[in-house]
Amino acid sequence: MRLIRESWTQLRRSKHATVGVSIVLVLVLAAILAPVIAPYDPYYANLDEALEPPSSRHLMGTDDLGRDIFSRVLYGARISLQVGVLAEVISLAIGIAAGALAAHYGGWVDMTLMRVADMFFAFPTALFAMAVIAVFEEPSVTKIFVVLGIVNWAGIARLVRGSLLSIKEREFAEAARALGVGSPRLMVRHLLPNALAPILVVATIGIAGNILTEAWLSFLGLGAQAPLASWGSMITAAQSFIYTQPWICLCPGLAIVITVLGFNLLGDGLRDILDPRLTRSRL
Amino acid sequence: MYGFILKRLALAVPVMLGIATIIFLLMFFIPGDPVRMLMGQHGDPETEAEIRADLGLDKPLHVQYFRFLGRLLKGDLGRSYRQRRPVKEILLERLPATLKLGTAALCLAVFFGVTAGIIAALNRNKPLDGAVMVASLVGISTPVFWLGLMLMLVFASRLKWLPVAGYGTNGDLRHLVLPAVSLSLVYLGYIARITRSSLLEVIGMEFLRTARAKGLGKRVAAIKHGLRNALIPIVTVIGLNFAGLLGGAVATETVFAWPGIGRTMVLAIGMRDVPVIEGGVIILSLSFVLINLLVDVSYSFIDPRIRLES
Numbered sequence: 001m002r003l004i005r006e007s008w009t010q011l012r013r014s015k016h017a018t019v020g021v022s023i024v025l026v027l028v029l030a031a032i033l034a035p036v037i038a039p040y041d042p043y044y045a046n047l048d049e050a051l052e053p054p055s056s057r058h059l060m061g062t063d064d065l066g067r068d069i070f071s072r073v074l075y076g077a078r079i080s081l082q083v084g085v086l087a088e089v090i091s092l093a094i095g096i097a098a099g100a101l102a103a104h105y106g107g108w109v110d111m112t113l114m115r116v117a118d119m120f121f122a123f124p125t126a127l128f129a130m131a132v133i134a135v136f137e138e139p140s141v142t143k144i145f146v147v148l149g150i151v152n153w154a155g156i157a158r159l160v161r162g163s164l165l166s167i168k169e170r171e172f173a174e175a176a177r178a179l180g181v182g183s184p185r186l187m188v189r190h191l192l193p194n195a196l197a198p199i200l201v202v203a204t205i206g207i208a209g210n211i212l213t214e215a216w217l218s219f220l221g222l223g224a225q226a227p228l229a230s231w232g233s234m235i236t237a238a239q240s241f242i243y244t245q246p247w248i249c250l251c252p253g254l255a256i257v258i259t260v261l262g263f264n265l266l267g268d269g270l271r272d273i274l275d276p277r278l279t280r281s282r283l
Numbered sequence: 284m285y286g287f288i289l290k291r292l293a294l295a296v297p298v299m300l301g302i303a304t305i306i307f308l309l310m311f312f313i314p315g316d317p318v319r320m321l322m323g324q325h326g327d328p329e330t331e332a333e334i335r336a337d338l339g340l341d342k343p344l345h346v347q348y349f350r351f352l353g354r355l356l357k358g359d360l361g362r363s364y365r366q367r368r369p370v371k372e373i374l375l376e377r378l379p380a381t382l383k384l385g386t387a388a389l390c391l392a393v394f395f396g397v398t399a400g401i402i403a404a405l406n407r408n409k410p411l412d413g414a415v416m417v418a419s420l421v422g423i424s425t426p427v428f429w430l431g432l433m434l435m436l437v438f439a440s441r442l443k444w445l446p447v448a449g450y451g452t453n454g455d456l457r458h459l460v461l462p463a464v465s466l467s468l469v470y471l472g473y474i475a476r477i478t479r480s481s482l483l484e485v486i487g488m489e490f491l492r493t494a495r496a497k498g499l500g501k502r503v504a505a506i507k508h509g510l511r512n513a514l515i516p517i518v519t520v521i522g523l524n525f526a527g528l529l530g531g532a533v534a535t536e537t538v539f540a541w542p543g544i545g546r547t548m549v550l551a552i553g554m555r556d557v558p559v560i561e562g563g564v565i566i567l568s569l570s571f572v573l574i575n576l577l578v579d580v581s582y583s584f585i586d587p588r589i590r591l592e593s
Binding site: 119208212215219235243249256257 | 295298301302309424429432440525529548549555560567
């Protein structure tokens with residue numbers, strides 16, 4: 001509890017972080033409570049109420065099959081957050097492991113790992129994810145987050161390696177070594193926790209990127225398959241009605257913007273709080 | 284100077300080789316047999332074996348791999364399953380449209396992005412700075428394809444200022460406006476943010492104080508002396524986010540029925556025409572590698588010290 005209160009006080013120091021964390025919290029709650037909040041079954045088609053504009057009965061209107069868009073947007077949050085977070089967890093696992101190995105062993109291990117990371121850095125990773133997913137017969141949400149997680153580790157590996165190399169030389173690390181702390185323990189208990197701040201920033205912004213890429217892949221027909229409600233695929237379906245019933249397209253798009261903005265704001269704010277390097281200079 | 288460029292070029296080779304290798308492995312291990320796809324429903328075992336031998340699919344993995352690399356070096360990207368013609372031919376036909384769209388978006392993004400970044404930096408911590416920064420963050424957070432649809436709704440359908448979609452007949456640039464603007468906006472946000480922060484970083488430095496002391500105005504000093512020294516991170520971000528521009532182009536072309544490589548790839552996805560998808564990815568990846576090569580080389584023009592170090 002004290003930890004939560006302390007982190008909140010820290011977060012309050014940045015306006016960006018406060019707004020960002022609020023948006024993210026509301027979204028997480030909406031995703032978890034979707035079955036409770038959603039006024040309708042997101043998959044229930046009711047052709048009598050098809051293409052209705054937003055009203056008090058249907059907050060965001062209905063789509064061409066008469067499904068309630070508000071309920072579908074709520075359920076869509078589950079997919080977006082799931083892909084965004086799980087893909088980032090995979091990237092973090094690979095990136096931290098690779099970065100720590102490179103920093104710890106140095107020499108040819110470091111060389112090899114960093115050259116591989118360079119290569120991934122030189123790929124347009126989203127396009128690559130597209131190529132990989134496109135060759136599967138059945139695209140799915142799981143495939144998206146696994147593939148996105150695997151292609152996006154390089155930045156984290158570089159960052160972890162860089163900060164570990166500088167932390168390794170600091171006095172407290174030397175003290176721990178002098179006390180006879182073994183290498184694995186030193187890495188996990190002393191070095192990595194001190195490298196956590198920049199990783200947190202990059203991971204938060206990474207989640208935002210993953211959510212955008214998921215929406216993009218779903219829009220291209222490579223993501224969640226019907227009848228699953230993903231924001232990207234909802235927009236694909238809404239394209240035909242853009243002139244006559246624009247709300248079908250508007251709402252899922254706004255949901256994407258707000259979600260991605262939330263994570264970007266949080267990442268930005270965290271950077272401001274954790275990195276006071278930006279000097280106050282004026283021309 | 285040439286040595287420097289050659290060194291960078293040499294570094295790009297393993298990257299392209301890596302991309303080609305992964306593409307090859309993907310093609311090799313995909314579920315679904317290309318021969319069956321080529322033959323369709325009917326086909327006797329004999330013809331099947333013939334086609335297999337013809338395509339070299341009966342050879343072991345490593346033989347196929349080197350043949351694939353050899354073909355790539357000659358610029359051969361294989362044949363489309365559906366259109367029955369070389370992938371290279373299909374994609375080359377589409378390249379000009381993508382280049383046109385990409386160049387237009389890039390120019391818009393760089394020009395307006397740098398301008399917005401300068402304005403924000405000069406008005407640091409004032410409302411104008413805040414507005415530019417919030418706007419660019421919203422821009423970064425917006426999916427390109429959705430933005431395209433919204434612009435289309437407002438400017439083409441409601442206001443009827445611009446054509447809805449399509450390529451237009453030659454020379455008609457009105458068709459280019461909406462796709463280029465929607466594609467540039469995301470990129471623009473990144474450029475504005477990095478321009479602001481790297482300008483702010485040099486603004487405290489002594490050479491700028493000197494420029495101010497010799498009587499240069501605030502704006503002139505920032506643009507003439509500051510921007511030049513803040514250019515390296517800006518150019519880097521332009522290179523790194525070029526991947527986003529490529530992905531965005533795929534979506535934008537789809538939304539606006541723009542006859543470029545991206546739209547061709549999306550149509551190929553729908554038909555599971557794997558060689559076209561992979562060929563498109565190879566071409567777009569190549570352009571990404573080339574742009575970043577250009578960025579690396581440009582460092583030495585921006586900052587002569589970098590040239591000396593190499």
